[in-house]
Amino acid sequence: MSRLPGFLLRRALKSVVVILAIVVCNFLLIHAAPGDPAMVMAGQSGSADPQYMEQLRRQFGLDRPLIEQLWIYLKGVLHLDLGFSHRQQVGVAQLILDRLPATLLLTGMAFAIAISGGVTLGALAARRVGTWADSVITVIALAFYATPLFWVGLMLVLLFSVHLEWLPSFGMTDPGLNQEGFALWLDVAKHLVLPAVTLGLFYLAVYARLTRATMLEVADQDFVKTARAKGVPEGRVLRAHVLRNALLPVITFAGIQAGQLVGGSILVETVFAWPGIGRLAFEALLARDYQVLMGVFFITSVMVVLFNLLTDLLYALIDPRVEMA
Amino acid sequence: MDLSRRHLLAGLGSAPVLLSASAAMAQGIQPKRGGVLNVILNPEPPVLQIGINNQTPTLIQGTKITQGLLKFSPTLEPMPELAKSWTVSPDGLVYEFKLQENVKWHDGRPFTADDVIFSVMSFNKEVAPRLRGVIAGIAEATAPDPHTARFVLKQAFQPFLLCFDATALPMVAKHVYDGTDFRANPANARPIGTGPFKFVEWQRGNFVRMERFDGYWKPGQPYLDGILWRVIPDGQSRRLAIQSGQVQMTTATDIEPFDIPALRQAPNLDVVTKGWEYFSPLFWFEVNHRIKPFDDKRVRQAMSMALDRNFIVNRLWFGLGKAATGPISSTTRFHDPSVKLAPFDMNKAKALLDEAGVRANAQGVRGSFKYVIPPYGEIWNRMGEYFRQAMRQIGFEVTLESTDAGTWASRVANWDYEATSNVLYQFGDPTLGVERSYVTSNIQKILFTNTAGYSNPKVDELFAKARTSGNEAERKAAFSEVQKLLVEDMPLLWVVEVNYPTVTDKRLRNAVQLGTGNHASFDDVFLA
Numbered sequence: 059m060s061r062l063p064g065f066l067l068r069r070a071l072k073s074v075v076v077i078l079a080i081v082v083c084n085f086l087l088i089h090a091a092p093g094d095p096a097m098v099m100a101g102q103s104g105s106a107d108p109q110y111m112e113q114l115r116r117q118f119g120l121d122r123p124l125i126e127q128l129w130i131y132l133k134g135v136l137h138l139d140l141g142f143s144h145r146q147q148v149g150v151a152q153l154i155l156d157r158l159p160a161t162l163l164l165t166g167m168a169f170a171i172a173i174s175g176g177v178t179l180g181a182l183a184a185r186r187v188g189t190w191a192d193s194v195i196t197v198i199a200l201a202f203y204a205t206p207l208f209w210v211g212l213m214l215v216l217l218f219s220v221h222l223e224w225l226p227s228f229g230m231t232d233p234g235l236n237q238e239g240f241a242l243w244l245d246v247a248k249h250l251v252l253p254a255v256t257l258g259l260f261y262l263a264v265y266a267r268l269t270r271a272t273m274l275e276v277a278d279q280d281f282v283k284t285a286r287a288k289g290v291p292e293g294r295v296l297r298a299h300v301l302r303n304a305l306l307p308v309i310t311f312a313g314i315q316a317g318q319l320v321g322g323s324i325l326v327e328t329v330f331a332w333p334g335i336g337r338l339a340f341e342a343l344l345a346r347d348y349q350v351l352m353g354v355f356f357i358t359s360v361m362v363v364l365f366n367l368l369t370d371l372l373y374a375l376i377d378p379r380v381e382m383a
Numbered sequence: 384m385d386l387s388r389r390h391l392l393a394g395l396g397s398a399p400v401l402l403s404a405s406a407a408m409a410q411g412i413q414p415k416r417g418g419v420l421n422v423i424l425n426p427e428p429p430v431l432q433i434g435i436n437n438q439t440p441t442l443i444q445g446t447k448i449t450q451g452l453l454k455f456s457p458t459l460e461p462m463p464e465l466a467k468s469w470t471v472s473p474d475g476l477v478y479e480f481k482l483q484e485n486v487k488w489h490d491g492r493p494f495t496a497d498d499v500i501f502s503v504m505s506f507n508k509e510v511a512p513r514l515r516g517v518i519a520g521i522a523e524a525t526a527p528d529p530h531t532a533r534f535v536l537k538q539a540f541q542p543f544l545l546c547f548d549a550t551a552l553p554m555v556a557k558h559v560y561d562g563t564d565f566r567a568n569p570a571n572a573r574p575i576g577t578g579p580f581k582f583v584e585w586q587r588g589n590f591v592r593m594e595r596f597d598g599y600w601k602p603g604q605p606y607l608d609g610i611l612w613r614v615i616p617d618g619q620s621r622r623l624a625i626q627s628g629q630v631q632m633t634t635a636t637d638i639e640p641f642d643i644p645a646l647r648q649a650p651n652l653d654v655v656t657k658g659w660e661y662f663s664p665l666f667w668f669e670v671n672h673r674i675k676p677f678d679d680k681r682v683r684q685a686m687s688m689a690l691d692r693n694f695i696v697n698r699l700w701f702g703l704g705k706a707a708t709g710p711i712s713s714t715t716r717f718h719d720p721s722v723k724l725a726p727f728d729m730n731k732a733k734a735l736l737d738e739a740g741v742r743a744n745a746q747g748v749r750g751s752f753k754y755v756i757p758p759y760g761e762i763w764n765r766m767g768e769y770f771r772q773a774m775r776q777i778g779f780e781v782t783l784e785s786t787d788a789g790t791w792a793s794r795v796a797n798w799d800y801e802a803t804s805n806v807l808y809q810f811g812d813p814t815l816g817v818e819r820s821y822v823t824s825n826i827q828k829i830l831f832t833n834t835a836g837y838s839n840p841k842v843d844e845l846f847a848k849a850r851t852s853g854n855e856a857e858r859k860a861a862f863s864e865v866q867k868l869l870v871e872d873m874p875l876l877w878v879v880e881v882n883y884p885t886v887t888d889k890r891l892r893n894a895v896q897l898g899t900g901n902h903a904s905f906d907d908v909f910l911a
Contacts, residue, residue: 091789091790092793093789093792093793097792098792099436100796100829100830101791101792101830102438103512104807105512105819105831106512107513107829108829110512111829113509113566117567146429146430146572146587147429147569147572148572157587157588212620212623215620215623219627226629228620228624231589233586233590233592328616329619331614333586333614337616338587341616343787344787344788345429345789
């Protein structure tokens with residue numbers, strides 16, 4: 059572990075360069091899209107004149123040369139200032155921070171459902187490979203993997219909100235109730251069920267399939283046969299020998315997914331009117347709210363880089379043969 | 384000033400009184416106090432102050448907080464709001480508004496004529512592009528006393544009163560906005576108005592909360608305790624929300640037309656299509672006149688004849704509107720019912736194209752062009768698909784192009800399109816909402832101008848005459864003439880006078896009474 063500080067330093071330096079490159083690419087890509095925020099606003103307002111367009115563009119700083127706008131933005135990012143949404147009249151950091159808890163709650167819960175459920179089901183299927191239990195799990199996983207998220211979401215709403223009236227179909231709280239403390243917590247939990255399950259089911263399917271496949275692959279290997287031959291109980295063989303070795307690809311995938319948790323899920327957030335970052339970014343894209351979009355991209359890219367680093371560290375922990383380089 | 388010599392317009396206010404004061408009483412229903420109304424807010428506006436932003440959802444929620452001097456009946460008669468009466472001099476130059484007394488801003492300060500003058504001459508002059516010309520025509524704006532606002536015009540301008548609706552000239556607090564950068568004022572996100580509901584909280588992406596303003600100037604009103612505006616971005620989720628009773632009202636484009644037949648059947652819901660008379664949204668197909676053969680009016684006439692407007696209204700809009708008969712909607716002033724479009728007739732359309740020299744090749748194709756679909760919902764896609772089918776029948780191959788809002792706006796504004804569609808509001812008077820799409824002087828690289836590039840000096844002259852004339856009969860004659868000319872020239876292919884649906888819970892009363900529909904203060908709305 060003595061190589062850890064050097065490893066971290068090198069990776070951190072690389073990460074900064076990568077993130078800056080991402081910021082510049084994002085900036086250029088976003089500005090290459092046709093139209094600008096002033097035009098979108100005019101389009102939404104149903105009327106405009108040259109003076110109005112000019113005022114808006116000046117206010118948004120769009121009257122300056124692109125390279126100068128990029129320089130201003132980069133300077134801001136280096137000072138950890140994500141800029142200001144002139145369209146919404148709020149600082150970008152504020153907008154993102156307001157949305158972050160909702161997103162992390164949703165994606166975190168979905169992540170937990172997906173990993174715990176997926177690995178368990180995958181392991182079960184692998185253990186009973188070829189039996190009816192395996193078939194049922196495989197078919198269900200395939201179905202959830204192949205079904206569009208929004209459709210699953212709408213069907214769940216139809217069943218649980220419209221017909222059974224058990225769960226609310228949209229939003230994060232019921233603002234009409236003015237609740238506090240435990241009641242509020244319970245209300246959020248009720249609102250969370252459908253979106254988290256919808257989002258979780260898709261990834262659950264991925265993890266189940268991944269776990270099953272890699273466990274079957276590992277189960278055939280010599281060291282497993284050796285373990286069985288020397289009389290290790292079957293349950294322990296599966297847990298300590300098969301599952302542990304099969305987890306590496308799962309962790310790789312989980313690492314990638316964890317990096318994206320902050321980005322939220324545009325589809326699920328839209329269907330369930332969940333006030334998260336995915337929608338913030340999507341709406342910013344449509345409105346050409348450049349600063350907000352770049353802010354979300356910036357935070358997401360930092361997270362992806364961070365979680366990649368974490369994943370690498372985790373590999374070494376689970377499998378000592380993997381070295382840090 | 385001698386009052387008796389003035390044309391006392393305030394009397395006109397009497398007709399709508401029966402509408403406003405208590406339509407509910409007339410039905411024998413006692414207004415019930417209490418309850419919170421849940422309404423869908425879609426799309427979520429960037430700021431909440433009318434004027435700073437004029438998207439439909441901004442206007443619908445904003446009219447509960449911010450009021451105008453007047454409001455308008457379905458027949459576009461002015462009715463008292465913050466102005467209790469008004470007079471217009473016989474020469475049409477002097478407008479004097481007597482303001483309601485005891486009106487307070489939500490922060491407790493009194494509303495006075497100074498606020499009116501500031502709102503019109505400073506705030507709206509800067510932020511309202513549509514009314515810049517109107518405000519520039521004001522020679523003098525004064526407040527002779529705290530409850531009188533007086534405007535003297537440079538020349539007569541008949542649609543002047545129509546501009547005093549809350550959605551056009553909203554009244555904002557001078558003490559909040561004066562001396563600030565209007566567009567950057569923090570009040571834009573937490574508006575302060577005189578309306579029956581005051582702003583409480585906005586959780587972006589989630590909801591806007593309004594509560595009853597206890598200091599509201601109409602005693603005993605509003606009846607509702609508050610309004611919760613719920614942000615629901617997905618169309619099907621919105622439909623499920625109203626169907627399941629989680630919200631009690633949807634407005635404007637919240638619900639796609641194809642969902643309306645099912646909602647009409649729902650036992651707990653009412654579907655209302657009234658309340659768009661002031662705006663009179665007109666849907667049209669637009670072709671770029673700079674591109675051949677669209678410069679030939681016979682081609683445009685032929686394209687118009689290939690459109691079965693009744694089919695469009697019944698099968699695509701599911702009855703949410705009526706077939707357009709020309710450039711001025713039937714609910715807008717000076718609509719001439721004697722003006723008619725050439726009827727749906729494919730054979731005549733083809734013959735007309737032959738006559739124009741746009742002939743079919745061996746495969747029966749006369750030409751091909753691209754159609755940019757505006758990205759505002761499913762109905763726009765369906766209209767595009769219909770257009771492609773209709774044009775194919777007369778020999779045009781149309782390719783549909785999908786866009787997002789920014790791309791569509793930039794392409795139309797830069798005249799970088801061959802065909803597209805659009806919906807424009809008419810604001811009650813052709814001078815306010817129709818002229819802009821046809822006059823040569825408004826051919827600009829900006830949205831909602833004369834982007835098609837149509838130009839006819841005679842039309843320009845008639846619109847100019849109607850704009851500056853103070854004589855109703857003269858204006859009527861000019862507009863009738865314009866409608867005949869435009870229907871002949873077919874600069875745009877008018878299709879549907881759209882009446883967007885307001886879907887309400889059956890317990891909700893008085894939600895649609897005015898010519899502006901949901902764009903009302905809701906001070907008399909209640910949940911029975």
